[in-house]
Each structure stands twice: as structure tokens, then as C-alpha cells.
Amino acid sequence: MVGSLMAAWPVQGQTGWRKGPWTPEEDKLLIEYVNLHGEGRWSSVSRCAGLNRSGKSCRLRWVNYLRPGLKRGQITPQEEGIIIELHAIWGNKWSTIARYLPGRTDNEIKNYWRTHFKKKERTRKASEKRKSQTLKPKPLVQPQLQPQPKDEPLLHTQELISGSRNEPNNKIAPSTNNIEEQNLMAMIMASSSSSS
């Protein structure tokens, strides 16, 4: 199965775009294009740069892998703490969370969370199972990881993260509208400045 899939990859989709892993040549073309023309206009990248890739694919490759300033490697315990805190506030707003972790992408954080959350979930369920065999079942009090309402006041100024990123697509930081959140932001600011 794996072998046959690999043999078939990379393939061309029904739209004619190439799919699958990027080659160093493609990376080079994309980097050259973005260096010359800047980010954005992804739909024209494929044509102009001679890449047989969809704009979506080009953007994703750039944002998650090629963009300068990306940190590679392990998420530090400090970053993990920030992710946990921010996830408690915003839920699965990965791109929002990523704005507070310079050099980290939403995809990276999402992957990290899924891996680790799944692991924790599994161990939690396993221990519950063990408990339930010996104890009377009682209502489970879960830590609240509720996302904010969809219309949360996300649109604010970017002062919060000023200096942390300089990409043009660095949009807006969520507003800090309670003490807890403000404390968290202070913690993040302190940790990011100390780590740099």
C-alpha cells in the first residue's frame, strides 16, 4: 500500500496541478519568486515562477517551511506552556496562537497539540478506566478548553506583539479583555523577550 502510493506520488490532480512532496528545485523557484515579488498573489505564483503547483500549495509551502525566520526543531517547555494557556483561551485558533510564538507556524502548533493532546487524552482515559473499576463513578470535571465565541473581539491593534514578527501577513493580536488574559500576555511577553 505504502509502496504503491509512493510510486504514484507526486501526482497531478484533476486540475493539472502537481501534488505531493516538494522538490528542492521547486523550493528554489518559489523562494526566488517571493524574494523578487514578495508574498501574496499566490494564484499567479504558479504561472510566473514556472511552478506547476496551485497557489494554495505554494502559499502553504512558503508559510510552513520556506519563510525566513522559522524555528525548526522541538517545541520548548516554555513554548508548550504558552500553547496550553492560549489554547485554553482561544481553543483551536491555531493561527492566532501562532502569532504569539514567533517562528512557529499554525501547522506546527496544530500538529504538536494533536500529538500531545491525544497522548494525554489516552493516558487520562486509561487512568479513568482503572479508577472506574475500583471506584464509584462520579461526574467528570474537565478543564475548560472552550473556545471563545465566534464573534470574539479579535480585531485590535498589533501592539501586543510588536517587534515579534515583521511579516506583512502578521495581522492582529486578540485583545486582552480580562485580568487573566492580561497576565498571560505579560508572561508571554516576558518569556519571549528573555528567550531572544
Added chain:
DNA sequence: AACTTCTACAACCGCAACAAA
């Protein structure tokens, strides 16, 4: 050594929001 399971990561898909025509 062979096999299985787990983890990390890259990439794709579908959808929604937004802007331009």
C-alpha cells in the same frame, strides 16, 4: 532481526471570508 506501535511532520482538502469585477 522482524514486526508493531508511536510520534513528528508535511501536505491536501473543504470551507468561509473577503475583495474585485
Added chain:
DNA sequence: GTTTGTTGCGGTTGTAGAAGT
């Protein structure tokens, strides 16, 4: 005001390599 194209986001899947049995 409507349609169409583009961009960005979140969810999901697939693969490689590491770790465990």
C-alpha cells in the same frame, strides 16, 4: 447587489523514522 476569484484557516490524512516488544 451578485458573481467570481483569491486567500487564509482548521481539520484530516499519509509517510518516515524512532522506540518498543
